[in-house]
Amino acid sequence: xxxxxxxxxxxxADRQGRSVAPRGVQPARRxxxxxxxxxxxxxxxxxxxLPSAIREAGLSPQDAGLATELTYGALRRxxxxxxxxxxxxxxxxxxxxxxxxxxLRLATHQLLSTRVASHAAVNxxxxxxxxxxxxxxxxFTNAVLRRISRDTPGEWQxxxxxxxxxxxxxxGLRTAHPVWxxxxxxxxxxxxxxxxxxxxxxxxxxxxxEVTLVALPGLAEPGEPRRPYAPTAFASPxxxxxxxxxxxxxxxxxxxxxxxxxxxxxxxxxxxTAGERWLDLCAGxxxxxxxxxxxxHQHEVTLEANELVPTRARLVRNALKAVPGEVVVHEQxxxxxxxxxxxxxxxxxxxxxxxxxGALRRxPEARWRKSPSxxxxxxxxxxELLDEALNAVAPGGIxxxxxxxxxxxxxxxxxxxVLRTRTDVTELDARAVVADIASSPMDLADDGTGRVxxxxxxxxxxxxxxxxxxxxxxxx
Numbered sequence: 007x008x009x010x011x012x013x014x015x016x017x018x019a020d021r022q023g024r025s026v027a028p029r030g031v032q033p034a035r036r037x038x039x040x041x042x043x044x045x046x047x048x049x050x051x052x053x054x055x056l057p058s059a060i061r062e063a064g065l066s067p068q069d070a071g072l073a074t075e076l077t078y079g080a081l082r083r084x085x086x087x088x089x090x091x092x093x094x095x096x097x098x099x100x101x102x103x104x105x106x107x108x109x110l111r112l113a114t115h116q117l118l119s120t121r122v123a124s125h126a127a128v129n130x131x132x133x134x135x136x137x138x139x140x141x142x143x144x145x146f147t148n149a150v151l152r153r154i155s156r157d158t159p160g161e162w163q164x165x166x167x168x169x170x171x172x173x174x175x176x177x178g179l180r181t182a183h184p185v186w187x188x189x190x191x192x193x194x195x196x197x198x199x200x201x202x203x204x205x206x207x208x209x210x211x212x213x214x215x216e217v218t219l220v221a222l223p224g225l226a227e228p229g230e231p232r233r234p235y236a237p238t239a240f241a242s243p244x245x246x247x248x249x250x251x252x253x254x255x256x257x258x259x260x261x262x263x264x265x266x267x268x269x270x271x272x273x274x275x276x277x278x279t280a281g282e283r284w285l286d287l288c289a290g291x292x293x294x295x296x297x298x299x300x301x302x303h304q305h306e307v308t309l310e311a312n313e314l315v316p317t318r319a320r321l322v323r324n325a326l327k328a329v330p331g332e333v334v335v336h337e338q339x340x341x342x343x344x345x346x347x348x349x350x351x352x353x354x355x356x357x358x359x360x361x362x363x364g365a366l367r368r369x370p371e372a373r374w375r376k377s378p379s380x381x382x383x384x385x386x387x388x389x390e391l392l393d394e395a396l397n398a399v400a401p402g403g404i405x406x407x408x409x410x411x412x413x414x415x416x417x418x419x420x421x422x423x424v425l426r427t428r429t430d431v432t433e434l435d436a437r438a439v440v441a442d443i444a445s446s447p448m449d450l451a452d453d454g455t456g457r458v459x460x461x462x463x464x465x466x467x468x469x470x471x472x473x474x475x476x477x478x479x480x481x482x
Contacts, residue, residue: 031130031133031134031137032069032072032130033063033065033069033073034065034069034070034072034073034076035072035073035076035112035130035131035134036063036134037056037059037060037063037065037069037073037077038072038073038076038077038080038112039108039109039112039134040059041055041056041059041073041077042077042080042081042108042111042112043105043108045081045371046104046107046108047104047105049375051369051371052077052078052081052369052370052371053368053369056073056074056077059073060073060074075120076112076115076116076120078214078370079115079119079120080108080111080112080114080115081370081371081374082182082212082366082370083115083119083182083212084111084182084370084371084374085178085179085182085183085184085373085374086166086179086180086182087110087111087114087115087118088107088111089166089169089179090114090118090154090162090165090166091107091110091111091114091150091154093165093166093169094150094151094153094154095110095146095150095153103139103143105135105138105139105143106135106139106143106146106147109131109134109135109147110131110147110150110151112131113127113128113131113147113151113154114151114154116131117151117154117155118154118159118162119159124155127151127155128148128151128152128155131147131151132144132147132148132151135147163179163180166179167179167180172185174188174189177205177208181205181208181209181211181212182212182373183208183211183373184373184374186377186378187363187373188204188208190363190381190412190413190414191204191207191208191363191412192204193414194412194413194414194417194459195207197414197418197453198451198453198459199451200451203461203463203464206463207461207462207463209463210367210461210462210463211366211367211373211462212367213367213462214367215262215367215368215462215466215468216241216242216466217241217242217247217260218233218239218240218241218242218260218261218262218263218266219239219240219241219242219247219250219251219258219259219260219261220236220238220239220258220259220260220261220266220293220297221238221239221240221257221258222238222257222258222259222296222297222300222328222329223238223297223300223301223304224300224301224303224304225257225300225328225329226254226257226258228240229243229250229258230243232445233263233466234444234445234446234466235263235267235443235444235445235446235448235465235467236263236266236267236270236443236444236445237270237443237445238266238270238297239261239263239266242260247260254328255328256325256327256328257300257328259293259296259325260293261293261294261297262365262368262467262468262470263465263466263467264364264460264465264467264468264469264470265293265294265410265467265468265470266297267440267443267444267460267467267470267472268294268357268406268408268458268470268472269294269297269298269355269406270297270301270443271406271436271439271440271443271458271472271474272298272353272355272404272406272474273298273301273353274439274442274443275353275404275406275434275436275439275474275476276404278301278305278307279305279352280305280306280307281306281307281308282305282307282308282352282353283307283308283310283350283351283352284298284302284307284308284309284310284351284352284353284354284355285309285310285311285312285344285347285350285351285353285354285355285395285398286298286309286310286311286312286354286355286357287312287340287343287344287354287355287356287357287391287395288312288313288314288340288355288356288357288358288359288391289311289312289313289318289319289322289335289357290313290315290318290319290321290322291318291321291322291325292311292313292318292321292322292323292324292325292326293325294355294357295309295311295322295325295326295333296325296326296328296329298355299326299329299331299333300329302331303329303330303331309333310333310334310335310336311326311333311334311335311336312335312336312337312338312340312343313335313336313337314337314338314339314340316337319335319337322335323335340356340391340394340395341390341391341394344391344394344395344397344398345394345397345398347398348397348398349397349398349399349400349401349403350398350400351398351399351400351403352399352400352402352403352404353399353403353404353405353406354395354398354399354403354404354405354406355405355406355408356391356392356395356405356406356407356408357408357409357410358384358387358388358391358392358407358408358409358416358420359384359387359388360384360388360409360410360411360413360416361376361380361381361384361411361413361416362376362410362411363376363410363411363412363413363469364409364410364411364412364460364462364468364469364470364471365410365468365469367462367468368468381413381415381416382415384416385415385416385419385420385423388407388409388416388420389420389423389424392405392407392420392421392424392475393424393427393428395407396424396428396430396431396475396477399477400477401430401477401478401479402476402477402478403476403477404434404474404475404476404477405474405475405476405477406472406473406474407420407421407471407472407473407474407475408470408471408472409470409471410468410469410470410471411469411471412459412461412469412471416471417457417459417471417473418453418455418457418473421433421455421457421473421475424475425475430477430478430479431475431476431477431478432475432476432478433455433456433457433473433474433475433476434456434474434475434476435456435474436456436457436458436472436473436474437450437452437456437457437458438456439474440458440472448465449464449465455473456473456474457471457472457473458470458471458472458473459471460472
């Protein structure tokens with residue numbers, strides 16, 4: 007990013023401009039634009055920034071819904087919209103001021119993927135840019151958007167696909183996925199013999215997920231309608247789920263059903279004995295920690311948690327407030343903590359840092375934020391965390407290795423690498439454990455390892471991966 011671009015993205019004038027209501031711009035569009043800027047300029051996560059932005063702006067339920075649709079739509083289809091914008095502007099998007107580019111993305115989403123009237127999308131976007139960045143950028147925005155508005159969505163799709171260099175690039179432009187992600191997902195499905203499900207998976211990645219709640223065991227009862235698999239999971243009855251959360255005192259929370267299943271699997275992998283010691287090694291933001299804490303409380307088990315990032319550690323502590331008893335939350339590198347406690351635990355959850363490719367429905371910006379180079383770095387960290395966790399369980403102890411990614415290098419590749427170096431570990435049948443937990447039959451692929459890969463298109467969950475590993479004494 008050039009110096010002039012950085013000034014547009016981060017200068018105090020721009021930040022002050024966010025609080026100024028541009029003439030003729032609907033509040034929902036202002037909120038959506040500000041969230042896009044936070045994601046682009048500050049590496050923020052939309053799912054964390056958007057709710058507070060909606061509350062601060064005092065949006066009505068209708069405007070809040072529009073702001074959500076505009077934000078997630080523009081983020082989700084960014085690669086496709088960038089190809090359209092580059093064609094209409096006659097220059098690469100890298101040469102467009104980032105603050106103007108976000109306004110163009112927001113408007114392009116309205117023009118090509120919503121029922122918003124073209125003149126409203128163009129005029130409000132031009133007014134927004136004019137008020138924030140000046141008349142020159144506003145004139146450029148007007149010219150680009152009027153060019154985009156002259157062709158139909160179908161015609162634009164034909165334009166950008168005609169310039170694609172490969173079938174995968176065409177598929178990426180059509181489904182708004184980077185080519186490297188498409189290829190990684192195809193390989194993961196191929197490992198199950200399900201390559202034919204690729205387009206269904208890509209479509210599911212672009213669908214807004216249903217809000218799923220968890221009722222912490224022993225502290226709350228699941229409402230209706232129940233979700234099909236996790237016995238703790240139920241669908242949000244509609245409206246703002248925070249009302250149900252507040253009414254429960256935190257014993258009901260928002261949590262994907264797949265996340266619930268993998269935490270429940272660690273607890274169900276073997277009978278629980280009072281006095282066991284459990285550890286959530288990579289606990290932030292704390293959803294799985296709270297679920298494990300509720301189960302631990304039922305069975306007189308001691309749970310500890312660890313989270314390296316202080317802000318995320320605070321989220322873990324907040325998540326635990328609704329659960330009776332004390333859970334110590336450490337703030338250390340998970341590898342160092344595990345190495346300092348050899349044989350100290352009976353069960354450890356390693357919900358490892360990953361690319362997040364399994365949660366693209368919820369974090370649409372992740373597909374554009376990550377790159378193949380991130381995978382190798384993360385896989386090395388994941389293997390080190392898993393290996394140290396295995397050292398930190400006593401003989402007979404169980405480690406659940408979990409990622410919110412189906413990328414083979416982050417899932418089976420990590421497990422295989424660690425198992426190759428150890429003679430004191432046996433892999434358990436996680437498929438059988440999850441199938442036994444589930445309230446109804448699950449279509450879980452069987453590759454002979456017993457590992458579990460969940461999928462949004464097949465199970466309606468995030469693409470969570472689970473392997474259960476049990477340590478034994480050398481020579482057993």
